[in-house]
Amino acid sequence: MNCPLCGHxxxxxxxxxxxxxxxxxxxxxxxLSCQSRFTTFERIEESPLYVLKRDGRRQPxxxxxxxxxxxxxxxxxxxxxxxxxxxALSVEGELRGDLRVEVPAEAIGEAALRHLRELDGVAYVRxxxxxxxxxxxxxxxxxLEFLDEARTYVR
Numbered sequence: 513m514n515c516p517l518c519g520h521x522x523x524x525x526x527x528x529x530x531x532x533x534x535x536x537x538x539x540x541x542x543x544l545s546c547q548s549r550f551t552t553f554e555r556i557e558e559s560p561l562y563v564l565k566r567d568g569r570r571q572p573x574x575x576x577x578x579x580x581x582x583x584x585x586x587x588x589x590x591x592x593x594x595x596x597x598x599x600a601l602s603v604e605g606e607l608r609g610d611l612r613v614e615v616p617a618e619a620i621g622e623a624a625l626r627h628l629r630e631l632d633g634v635a636y637v638r639x640x641x642x643x644x645x646x647x648x649x650x651x652x653x654x655x656l657e658f659l660d661e662a663r664t665y666v667r
Contacts, residue, residue, distance in 0.1 A: 513541060513552060520545035561607060562614045570614065575604050582624060585639035591632050599627040 513523050522544040531538040537554040561573040579600045586596055603623045607615050621643040628636040640646075640655050 515543035515546060515548060516550055517548045518543060518546040558608070559613065561604075561612075563620065564614050564616045566617055573604070573607070573615070573620075575600050578603060578620065578624065581639065581642070582628070582635075585628060585635040585642075586632060589632050589635050591635060595631060599624065599631065602627060 514521050515523060520543050523541040524544060525539050526542055526549070527540040529538050530536070531553065535555060539552045539554065540549065541552060542549050562570050563573050564570055579597065582596045582599055583593075603620060606623050607620065621639075625636060625640055625643065628639050637655060644651070644655070646655070
């Protein structure tokens with residue numbers, strides 16, 4: 513690690529601690545030449561994850577987009593923002609856990625629905641109605657019946 517002040521390449525680590533919710537290591541360093549102190553961060557470089565859209569397009573996965581959709585589904589529901597963020601992180605973790613570079617958009621939607629079904633029934637139905645693009649009331653009714661059956665077995 514080169515010193516940002518003098519450019520010298522020898523430094524020593526004075527202190528290390530976990531940072532950013534255990535996703536990084538913060539290191540306090542001292543230059544062995546000019547004795548200046550500075551901080552560095554080490555983070556795991558995640559490989560890019562791409563989404564294969566229904567129309568065949570390919571674009572980078574953005575947790576922020578998933579989070580927006582989950583927030584809309586949970587609007588005016590008693591679901592804390594922390595839980596919504598946990599769902600988004602869990603979905604991303606599942607996708608990255610498969611060690612694939614590309615995932616179909618359907619896999620993201622289905623993973624989000626699995627988590628929402630356990631979190632809040634109304635949010636689940638809201639998300640499903642947009643994600644599955646219900647064309648008529650019968651499709652909506654079938655989804656409600658599925659949710660009701662799933663809850664019967666969960667209890």
